[in-house]
Amino acid sequence: RSLPSLGPAAMVAYWRQAGLSYIRYSQICAQVVRAAMKPQYKAEAERAAMATVKTLKPKKE
Amino acid sequence: MFARGAVVALYQPQWGQVRNMATLKDITRRLKSIKNIQKITKSMKMVSAAKYARAERELKPARVYGTGALALYEKAEIKAPEDKKKHLLIGVSSDRGLCGAIHTSIAKTLKNEITNLSNAGKEVMVVGVGDKIRGLLQRTHGNYLLLTFKEVGRRPPSFGDASVIASELLNSGYEFDEGSVIYNRFRSVISYKTDEKPIFSLETVAGSESLSIYDDIDADVLRNYQEFTLANILYYSLKESTTSEQSARMTAMDNASKNASEMIDKLTLTFNRTRQAVITKELIEIISGAAAL
Numbered sequence: 275r276s277l278p279s280l281g282p283a284a285m286v287a288y289w290r291q292a293g294l295s296y297i298r299y300s301q302i303c304a305q306v307v308r309a310a311m312k313p314q315y316k317a318e319a320e321r322a323a324m325a326t327v328k329t330l331k332p333k334k335e
Numbered sequence: 336m337f338a339r340g341a342v343v344a345l346y347q348p349q350w351g352q353v354r355n356m357a358t359l360k361d362i363t364r365r366l367k368s369i370k371n372i373q374k375i376t377k378s379m380k381m382v383s384a385a386k387y388a389r390a391e392r393e394l395k396p397a398r399v400y401g402t403g404a405l406a407l408y409e410k411a412e413i414k415a416p417e418d419k420k421k422h423l424l425i426g427v428s429s430d431r432g433l434c435g436a437i438h439t440s441i442a443k444t445l446k447n448e449i450t451n452l453s454n455a456g457k458e459v460m461v462v463g464v465g466d467k468i469r470g471l472l473q474r475t476h477g478n479y480l481l482l483t484f485k486e487v488g489r490r491p492p493s494f495g496d497a498s499v500i501a502s503e504l505l506n507s508g509y510e511f512d513e514g515s516v517i518y519n520r521f522r523s524v525i526s527y528k529t530d531e532k533p534i535f536s537l538e539t540v541a542g543s544e545s546l547s548i549y550d551d552i553d554a555d556v557l558r559n560y561q562e563f564t565l566a567n568i569l570y571y572s573l574k575e576s577t578t579s580e581q582s583a584r585m586t587a588m589d590n591a592s593k594n595a596s597e598m599i600d601k602l603t604l605t606f607n608r609t610r611q612a613v614i615t616k617e618l619i620e621i622i623s624g625a626a627a628l
Contacts, residue, residue: 286555295505296559297498297566325495329503330469330483 359613362606366599373595379433380588387524387581390491394521394578401571404564405532411545413535415513422457423481423514423534424448425504426472427572428465429488434584437519440529442471444517449479460509464500464573481509492577497570505562512536518572519579525586527579532568537561
């Protein structure tokens with residue numbers, strides 16, 4: 275998606291201006307929160323948040 | 336000619352006799368292999384039962400995400416205008432088979448939708464979550480496939496998975512106007528239903544009249560909400576899908592074990608019959624041999 279145009283009093287978030295999507299922004303925030311957790315809860319949180327899905331782009335002939 | 340015909344006729348019955356009588360060794364081999372298969376299917380059922388219990392436990396909190404995300408669409412009665420051209424279909428399934436009709440039901444729905452939408456003149460692209468969807472659609476509808484995802488179903492899905500899928504979708508460059516997620520909704524241990532949930536593009540939601548009721552919504556907030564909703568809906572459909580898959584696999588493996596034990600019973604009977612026939616034949620040979628002396 276292209277950069278949002280700054281219309282009249284557009285409150286575009288700083289991370290949106292930097293090119294991040296909301297999903298990426300929330301992922302980074304969650305990473306920071308997990309890094310700040312106490313060790314006994316951290317391991318559990320890290321395990322719950324693991325993403326195992328891999329993308330496969332179909333080859334164009 | 337008459338003598339030659341008689342010689343040919345003599346050979347035929349011997350061939351037939353050899354084929355009908357399965358030897359003890361053949362039956363023993365078959366029996367052993369079917370017993371092995373029964374052990375395997377039984378253990379697969381146990382594994383699926385454990386995974387199903389966990390998946391159902393994790394589904395309860397996950398349902399809240401899905402219903403919450405869709406609540407805005409339902410309450411505000413957002414509908415896509417009819418003239419929109421670009422459609423996106425997301426089929427959620429997994430990589431592994433032996434789970435009954437899970438994958439084929441999704442593929443069938445996808446194929447029907449593709450046909451309907453193409454006939455209505457719309458442009459359709461399909462995203463397959465799970466290798467099985469790719470396999471089922473590649474041959475006939477390969478040119479509709481936008482993206483596929485693998486390594487689904489090995490471990491229970493997390494929100495991270497849904498975020499990855501949502502991010503790839505948004506970065507793919509396919510600006511869809513309207514879309515739907517097709518997944519298997521979990522109803523109970525023995526039943527699931529293929530269901531469809533809508534996703535709308537930013538323009539559709541922003542252009543909807545009923546949105547003016549809501550306070551403090553500007554383009555940026557709406558865009559964030561759209562992206563987050565996409566991840567939410569995918570997370571919800573992934574959770575439902577895995578629970579349905581594990582319950583279906585449990586049922587399928589249970590049926591397979593039952594069928595295997597039926598076959599074992601039948602084969603054991605033929606084995607005993609054949610064993611007795613072999614003993615009788617040997618006895619007859621011995622007796623007739625002794626009588627010949």
